[in-house]
Amino acid sequence: MDSLLPSALPQPLPAPATPVQLEALAADLRAAGLEPLRSSGELDQLAADGFVYSPVLQPLLQGRRAQLGVRAGSSQEVLAAAAACARHGVSLTLRGAGTGNYGQAIPLAGGLVLELSGMQRLLELDPRSGVFTAEAGILLGDLEQQLQARGRELRLLPSTVRSSSLAGYLAGGSSGIGSLRWGFLRDPGHLLGLEIVTVEANPRLLQLDAAEALAINHAYGCNGIITSATLASAAAVEWQQLVLEFPHWEQALTAAQQLPATALLLNMLCVLEAPVARLLPWPQGCPAATGTGHRLLLLAAPDALPALEALLPPLGGTLLWQAAQGTSRGIPLRELCWNHTTLHARSQNPAFTYLQLLLPQPEAPALAALRERWGDDVLWHLEAVRAQGQQRLACLPLVHWRGHEALDALITHATDLGCLLFNPHAITVEDGGLGGVDAAQVAAKARHDPAGLLNPGKLRGWLELA
């Protein structure tokens, strides 16, 4: 089988802008009241991203950065920046907070990086339906606070909720806290509409309905600039954080399969194999993981607690710690799950990288085969999710980096066992998670970015047309 790991940047890529193009672009931006950012420090800051978690991507993306940056505070300013790029033929990469994992916001061919950090407002919340519209650059943590003040909450959140932006999550993210209940961001019913700006000499401000917005969702900003988004929300719950411990891995796995199949209202369930638990910081008051126990982290509704107490002894679990979300000190549980587990493990040992897989059903035989073959080289971290209406287990195993060949062999073994790969060592939208070319994404690029200026190199379907 061919390697799924890139060894070079996707091609063809446009040439970086010439000094003449850059000066003309900067002059147009200034004329529109926008201040171009061009110092080395500013451009380096705009080139940071979680690609460093991948030893495959790091050598390919390190040092890639924009030639100019700019921050917009309104749709009018976004229109002006898009027009200037189209006029001078300069490529344009969008950036939220830069917490993406695969270099999604890293420009492969220089050009302009546009941040919408001045667009931070919650514009509308319908108190009856809970449907809200917010500007692209709002930080998810701020959005969450404003929704909670009105009895609502976001259905899905990345573990980077405190630092990442709404448009960055829609264009780059996929799942996270809430996925156990609500599935994935691209599932119909979450994203109900988008306002976008096209990249043309006379850019258009378009209102897309849910069906049209799907092509922009998880497209790495390759086929439209999101300026605001309309989403469904959920009724706010006072989530309780619980840390459980199980002496045996099989018990923790059984609990991860059985708890989401009950009527308990849960928002996150994460299982950490003992060696992973030992690498993590724990909330104040929660015992540090020093032994051989496997940990299961839960966010549960208050009314789930009595039933959970009764369920735990037969499952073999013990409750180690409990606190309402927002009241505990130190690290909250939602910053121990999803890719935050990898973050903490890498802070102990930067030689760790990771994978993202959806396990086949039944999970136990596939996991047992993987654990047996890979031993201590792969440490297990599971996340309960709802995939196409079914409760499933995803995993983000920590992988000791032993080179491309070993990672390829692990991926081949996992996929041969029936695991679905969401490859965090890929550059294009398709190779990262979508699996194949989505004709609707490519068609949307042709409509909204006919010259192919948005985030060049990231949409394989478009490159294949070139």
Ligand SMILES: Cc1cc2nc3c(=O)[nH]c(=O)nc-3n(C[C@H](O)[C@H](O)[C@H](O)COP(=O)(O)OP(=O)(O)OC[C@H]3O[C@@H](n4cnc5c(N)ncnc54)[C@H](O)[C@@H]3O)c2cc1C
């Ligand atoms: C420790 C860690 C934990 C994480 N946990 C999760 C998780 O639980 N779930 C998850 O899904 N992801 C997770 N991620 C990935 C990432 O944090 C999230 O997807 C995050 O929401 C991205 O938001 P951002 O503002 O940082 O986007 P950025 O990284 O800035 O951008 C992401 C993509 O969106 C595009 N984009 C940004 N703004 C716009 C716009 N206005 N219009 C069009 N395109 C735009 C960018 O070009 C880029 O391609 C994690 C990453 C790390 C490092």
